[in-house]
Amino acid sequence: MASRPRLPASVRARFAHVDTWVFDLDNTLYPAGSAVWPAIDERITRWLADLMGIDGLTARGLQKYYYRRYGTTLKGLMEDHAVAPEAFLSFVHDIDRSSLAPNPALVEAVAALPGRKLILTNGSKDHALRTTERLGFAAGGFEAVFDIVSADLVPKPEAAAYERFFLLHDVDPRRAAMFEDLGKNLVVPHARGMATVLVVPPTTAEDGREPWERLGADASHVDAATDDLAAFLVGLELGIVRGT
Structure with a gap:
């Protein structure tokens, strides 16, 4: 793994007590410049267009409206159209992940963390398992996946999703x-006492997210931000701090 400057002592101290590590999936465990999320995004648009018999541009606008208002497009569809979640989740996550490169540095860094490792995602468990497998995580690399179904279909950033988790x-x-x-998905975790990290794309990487999704690196509910998750985890130096 390439060397990086040491994290500030104040950042390392903020995480020294942590024994449970919780990761979002999309655009977090894999980079925002990956083709994975755009592929999912495109299938959500197709689902809306087919469901309502509308053109792609109109479906795209409606999709983004639901996403911003409800936290996920699925919740908006359930609220307004009583869409069955299972069929939606299966369709939108049926994508080609072959372009996603294994990330042995991240796998090693996560494995070295002391304590439990879990995934908390607004996507599906199947999508999380397929994607982490592609990244190189073996079965059992994460103790559990808490997906949108586990959350009783209540998405982040709603407090009820975290409390259920x-x-x-x-x-x-x-x-x-x-x-x-x-x-925005770190507001409740921070308020409940979690140490929080915003994972951002490198400045050289393509970022297909909406402009409003890229905000927050300087917010008070963000303890740290990084464009290299593996290097950040290694930089916490937890083995040294805990004498392991």
Whole structure:
């Protein structure tokens, strides 16, 4: 793994007590410049166009309206059109992941973290398992995937999604850290005591997210930001801090 400048002592201290590591999936465990999320995004648009018999441009606008208002397009569809979530999730996550390169540095860095590792995603469990497998994570690399179905179809950033996650997986947020690519999804974790990290794309990488999705690196609910998740995890130097 390439060497990086040491993280500030204040950042390392913020994570020294953490024993539960919680990761978002899309645009977090894999980079925002990947083709994975645009492929999902395009299939969501196709689903809306087919469901409502509208053109792609109109479907795209409606998709983004639902996403921004409800947290996920799926929730908007359930609220307004009683869409069955299983069929939607299966369709939109049926994508080609072959362009996603394995990331052995990230796999090694996550494995070296002391304590539990979990995924908390607004996507599906199947999508999370297929994607992490492609990245090189073996079965059991993460203790569990808490997906949108596990959340009773209530998405981040709603507080109820996090509370259900804490309860179901017996997570003490005061001893946990959350890694996310959306700043708004770190508001509740920070308020509940989690250490928070915003994962941003490198300045040289393509970023297909909406402009408003890229905000928040300087917000008070973000303890740290990084454009290299693997290097950040290594930079926490937890083995040194804990004498392992």
